[in-house]
Amino acid sequence: MISTKDKALLKKYLPNDDVLTQCMHCGMCLATCPTYEMTKMERSSPRGRIKLIKSVAEGKLDLSNLFAEEMNFCLDCQACETACPAGVQYGKMVESARVVIEHSKVGASKINKLIKKFMLNSVVAKHYRLKLLARVLYFYQNTPLRKWIVNGLAFFPATQKYVEIESLTPTISKHFSSKIIAEKEYPEKPAKYKIAFSTGCIMDVAFADINVDTIEVLKKNECEIITPKDQVCCGSLHAHNGQIDKAKKLAKKNLDVFSKHEYDFLISNSAGCGAFMKEYVHLFKDDPKYAEKAKLFSNRVKDISEFLANIEPSTPMFALKEKVTYHDACHLCHSQKITEEPRKLLRQIPGLEIVNLEESQWCCGSAGIYNVTQHEDAEKILDRKIKNLKETGADIVVTGNPGCIGQLKYGIKKYGLSMEVMHTVTLIKKSLNLKN
Amino acid sequence: MQNSTLNSIRKIVGREHYFDSPEDRVSYSYDGTPMLQQLPEAVVFPQNSEQISELLFLANKEKFSIVPRGAGTGLSGGSIPTENSIVVVMTKWNEILEIDTANLTALVEPGIVTGILQKEVEKLGLFYPPDPGSMNVCTIGGNVAENAGGLRGLKYGVTKNYVLGMEMVLPTGELIKIGGKNVKDVAGYNLKDIVVGSEGTLGIYTKILLKLIPFPTLSKTITVNFKNILDSGKSVADIIAAQITPSMMEFLDNTTMNCVEDYTKIGLDRHSEAMLLIEVDGRGSSVDEDSETILSILKKNNASEIKIADTPAQALLLKTARRSAFSALARRKPTTILEDATVPRSEVPVMIEKIKEAASIFNVSIGNFGHAGDGNLHPTCLTDERDSEEINRVHKAFEFIFNEAIKLGGTITGEHGTGLAKKGFLESAVGKEGVEFMKKIKLAVDPNNVLNPGKILTIAPRCEGALPSRRDQISEFHSHH
Numbered sequence: 001m002i003s004t005k006d007k008a009l010l011k012k013y014l015p016n017d018d019v020l021t022q023c024m025h026c027g028m029c030l031a032t033c034p035t036y037e038m039t040k041m042e043r044s045s046p047r048g049r050i051k052l053i054k055s056v057a058e059g060k061l062d063l064s065n066l067f068a069e070e071m072n073f074c075l076d077c078q079a080c081e082t083a084c085p086a087g088v089q090y091g092k093m094v095e096s097a098r099v100v101i102e103h104s105k106v107g108a109s110k111i112n113k114l115i116k117k118f119m120l121n122s123v124v125a126k127h128y129r130l131k132l133l134a135r136v137l138y139f140y141q142n143t144p145l146r147k148w149i150v151n152g153l154a155f156f157p158a159t160q161k162y163v164e165i166e167s168l169t170p171t172i173s174k175h176f177s178s179k180i181i182a183e184k185e186y187p188e189k190p191a192k193y194k195i196a197f198s199t200g201c202i203m204d205v206a207f208a209d210i211n212v213d214t215i216e217v218l219k220k221n222e223c224e225i226i227t228p229k230d231q232v233c234c235g236s237l238h239a240h241n242g243q244i245d246k247a248k249k250l251a252k253k254n255l256d257v258f259s260k261h262e263y264d265f266l267i268s269n270s271a272g273c274g275a276f277m278k279e280y281v282h283l284f285k286d287d288p289k290y291a292e293k294a295k296l297f298s299n300r301v302k303d304i305s306e307f308l309a310n311i312e313p314s315t316p317m318f319a320l321k322e323k324v325t326y327h328d329a330c331h332l333c334h335s336q337k338i339t340e341e342p343r344k345l346l347r348q349i350p351g352l353e354i355v356n357l358e359e360s361q362w363c364c365g366s367a368g369i370y371n372v373t374q375h376e377d378a379e380k381i382l383d384r385k386i387k388n389l390k391e392t393g394a395d396i397v398v399t400g401n402p403g404c405i406g407q408l409k410y411g412i413k414k415y416g417l418s419m420e421v422m423h424t425v426t427l428i429k430k431s432l433n434l435k436n
Numbered sequence: 437m438q439n440s441t442l443n444s445i446r447k448i449v450g451r452e453h454y455f456d457s458p459e460d461r462v463s464y465s466y467d468g469t470p471m472l473q474q475l476p477e478a479v480v481f482p483q484n485s486e487q488i489s490e491l492l493f494l495a496n497k498e499k500f501s502i503v504p505r506g507a508g509t510g511l512s513g514g515s516i517p518t519e520n521s522i523v524v525v526m527t528k529w530n531e532i533l534e535i536d537t538a539n540l541t542a543l544v545e546p547g548i549v550t551g552i553l554q555k556e557v558e559k560l561g562l563f564y565p566p567d568p569g570s571m572n573v574c575t576i577g578g579n580v581a582e583n584a585g586g587l588r589g590l591k592y593g594v595t596k597n598y599v600l601g602m603e604m605v606l607p608t609g610e611l612i613k614i615g616g617k618n619v620k621d622v623a624g625y626n627l628k629d630i631v632v633g634s635e636g637t638l639g640i641y642t643k644i645l646l647k648l649i650p651f652p653t654l655s656k657t658i659t660v661n662f663k664n665i666l667d668s669g670k671s672v673a674d675i676i677a678a679q680i681t682p683s684m685m686e687f688l689d690n691t692t693m694n695c696v697e698d699y700t701k702i703g704l705d706r707h708s709e710a711m712l713l714i715e716v717d718g719r720g721s722s723v724d725e726d727s728e729t730i731l732s733i734l735k736k737n738n739a740s741e742i743k744i745a746d747t748p749a750q751a752l753l754l755k756t757a758r759r760s761a762f763s764a765l766a767r768r769k770p771t772t773i774l775e776d777a778t779v780p781r782s783e784v785p786v787m788i789e790k791i792k793e794a795a796s797i798f799n800v801s802i803g804n805f806g807h808a809g810d811g812n813l814h815p816t817c818l819t820d821e822r823d824s825e826e827i828n829r830v831h832k833a834f835e836f837i838f839n840e841a842i843k844l845g846g847t848i849t850g851e852h853g854t855g856l857a858k859k860g861f862l863e864s865a866v867g868k869e870g871v872e873f874m875k876k877i878k879l880a881v882d883p884n885n886v887l888n889p890g891k892i893l894t895i896a897p898r899c900e901g902a903l904p905s906r907r908d909q910i911s912e913f914h915s916h917h
Contacts, residue, residue, distance in 0.1 A: 017822075018770065021770040021771070021820075021821070021822070022766065022770055024468075024470060024763065024766045024770075024771070024772055025466050025467070025468060026468045026509065026570070026762065026763045026766075027467075027468050027507055027508055027509040027570060027573050027574075028509075028570065028572075028573060028760070028763050030507060030509075030573045031549065031551075031572045031573045040481075040525075040527045040528050041455075041460070041463075042460075042463035042464055042508065043459050043460060043462075043463040045463075048463040051462060051463055051465075051466065052459055052462060052463060055462050060462075061458055061459070061462055062458070064457075064458070064459065066457055066459045067459060070459065084763070085695075085696075085699045085760035085761075085762075085763035085764035085766070085767075086699075086763045086764065086765075086766035086767055087698070087699065087767050
């Protein structure tokens with residue numbers, strides 16, 4: 001039986017019946033779902049999960065650990081949304097089910113939920129603490145300490161899996177991008193576009209170079225850029241992990257911060273962040289104070305590749321003699337429907353040999369913090385990606401999301417491939433700076 | 437179902453292949469058919485044909501039902517659990533066992549996904565033409581059970597035209613082999629044509645032998661719009677009458693076109709009344725000659741806009757868009773109920789009119805699309821399952837459509853199967869004697885009515901249990917085993 005408390009949770013967080021009934025269970029989603037491919041079980045498929053959520057909402061099925069397990073097994077890659085001709089909003093349903101799970105007794109143990117909550121709310125959401133942690137990590141990664149700990153973990157069978165998880169921690173940049181990038185940056189020529197830049201949390205501390213590259217490329221394309229120092233995490237990791245209230249709080253803060261500035265576009269180079277910031281408009285559609293602000297904000301959010309592909313490239317490009325392939329980040333291709341733009345940008349670079357990556361739109365297993373929370377499943381999904389990457393024979397795999405970059409780098413190292421992983425904007429920067 | 441029975445079932449397939457959690461039962465309570473669902477008692481993934489035999493022996497002994505299932509994309513309720521049943525899922529049987537390039541055949545396990553098999557044979561220059569809308573998801577086993585059709589049915593036929601044989605477990609548990617690689621084979625009854633399209637009521641396939649043909653190397657894909665829907669129907673009839681057989685001649689009405697365009701955004705003309713997607717293929721100059729003739733027929737029939745796909749990628753995009761039609765219609769309303777009334781090809785223009793008539797008489801919203809070239813239309817009602825009054829009118833509209841189709845010499849289902857959804861109309865299509873003959877076949881093969889009971893046919897419930905002679909047979913099978 002469902003408790004009164006759970007009933008209230010379901011009513012508060014799950015989408016209404018109209019949204020749930022939209023799925024006609026035709027099954028067109030099955031072939032695109034990495035977890036269904038793994039288990040061949042209906043409950044690990046998008047339409048199966050929707051049926052479970054619907055049954056729970058109707059009181060026909062209890063909230064159970066198995067239910068929680070299935071909801072968390074989902075990568076939230078949203079490949080099914082791309083495949084769904086009926087336009088079912090699957091991501092929303094699973095994310096709301098996760099909110100219910102986080103508030104209920106089912107799912108991970110209380111202590112695990114608390115750890116996750118602490119990491120997301122008290123570290124990621126508080127950028128100074130994330131930076132502090134990153135500093136500690138940087139120290140850890142650049143002293144013999146790391147070697148000792150890894151050797152220690154590898155010694156005991158029970159802790160061996162933590163060696164893999166340990167090697168997933170992104171290599172921390174020596175200088176965070178927010179330190180290097182000035183609050184206002186100006187191009188050499190008069191500015192054509194006014195850009196606001198969202199640094200992203202992970203990009204800032206682990207891939208600072210990519211942020212710097214982004215600013216450089218924007219400047220060469222006649223943009224003046226404002227990077228507000230007081231911006232906060234976009235909240236996407238929280239929303240995907242059942243912490244919607246916290247996500248909204250962060251979103252509001254960003255809406256307040258960015259509304260103080262004048263700009264044409266808000267550029268993100270992290271697919272996950274961009275996708276979620278485009279969602280703000282839906283998140284606050286019933287909020288009298290923030291609805292209008294959110295609409296104005298979301299309409300101007302552009303992924304860096306989306307922006308660059310739609311302007312005339314203003315600086316001549318130099319030839320790069322490389323063989324590259326492109327991996328579609330889920331939050332670019334499925335959430336934001338951006339597939340053509342980055343490929344167009346690659347084609348603009350002279351000299352590149354571009355090879356097709358089989359199943360380029362198949363998740364790499366990173367999926368936010370999935371590769372940590374569901375490590376073993378993520379490894380299987382990664383295997384498939386690596387196999388496809390190997391077949392391309394490319395020197396460089398290009399992609400547009402920090403999570404994917406970290407995961408692909410980890411996979412390439414694990415399997416001993418010699419392939420570089422690069423953000424689209426970094427490759428463009430290389431081509432802009434090289435002289436023939 | 438009794439716990440002891442469930443325990444026996446678990447023992448047969450092994451603990452790790454047996455599932456009876458509420459979550460698993462719920463997630464196997466449906467297939468692709470709207471509005472039908474029923475909880476199974478358990479879900480099993482058998483590991484070999486012996487286990488399937490044992491399950492059927494047990495079902496006969498303990499009197500429960502077995503419902504075979506592939507990907508669960510069927511549209512007539514063929515894989516929806518019945519009362520007191522377990523679902524036997526075949527999706528993990530997904531190996532291609534052999535592609536014989538000397539005899540042009542493929543031996544596959546039933547769970548192989550149709551689209552994956554196609555890609556594999558195409559790598560060898562071969563072709564497996566049947567292409568149901570769900571081909572990237574559905575399984576060959578399900579296709580054979582439903583005798584699935586598809587877009588290319590017009591020129592290449594349907595699944596039954598490519599089945600050479602199979603290995604299957606009978607409802608009473610024995611494993612039999614039917615057919616083989618021979619092009620000609622008249623040894624005994626032509627069993628495969630009874631088994632193909634039997635909707636899982638006569639056996640569970642464990643291996644399927646398919647015929648392959650050479651891949652047509654040339655093709656041309658044409659899209660054409662019409663201001664008047666009747667001109668589209670007339671074009672179809674004229675092309676057939678001109679003795680041209682395109683590989684595809686698909687029809688979409690305005691409602692369908694708009695929903696597909698909402699999903700795909702490939703630039704379909706939202707304002708015309710109808711559109712045709714035509715493909716001609718082959719290996720020689722006939723492709724060009726045929727498309728010239730088709731173009732002139734289209735022009736004569738007031739086509740408003742004719743486009744020819746420039747690249748194979750573009751052609752594929754158009755075909756994929758057409759395949760999404762049924763699901764895309766669900767953008768408009770929560771429930772989409774589609775039928776596949778089929779008429780002789782010359783009657784397509786009349787049938788299109790009759791479907792419009794049904795929509796206006798019963799005041800329901802119908803999107804129409806389908807395989808105009810082979811007379812197989814898919815009128816689809818856009819409705820809401822929560823509105824019982826409207827659902828009532830939807831059923832009346834379909835009854836009207838079925839009756840009109842039969843009057844025109846047509847049938848109630850072209851390719852989706854009878855299952856649960858169209859069982860009530862079967863007699864009107866095949867006659868009382870026809871239904872009786874089918875029942876006799878079913879009872880002869882499945883005396884206890886344990887395999888997918890209640891699909892296609894309603895066998896009168898037997899209060900007194902199985903007849904003695906048949907019980908003898910069962911015990912015989914046991915000793916045999």
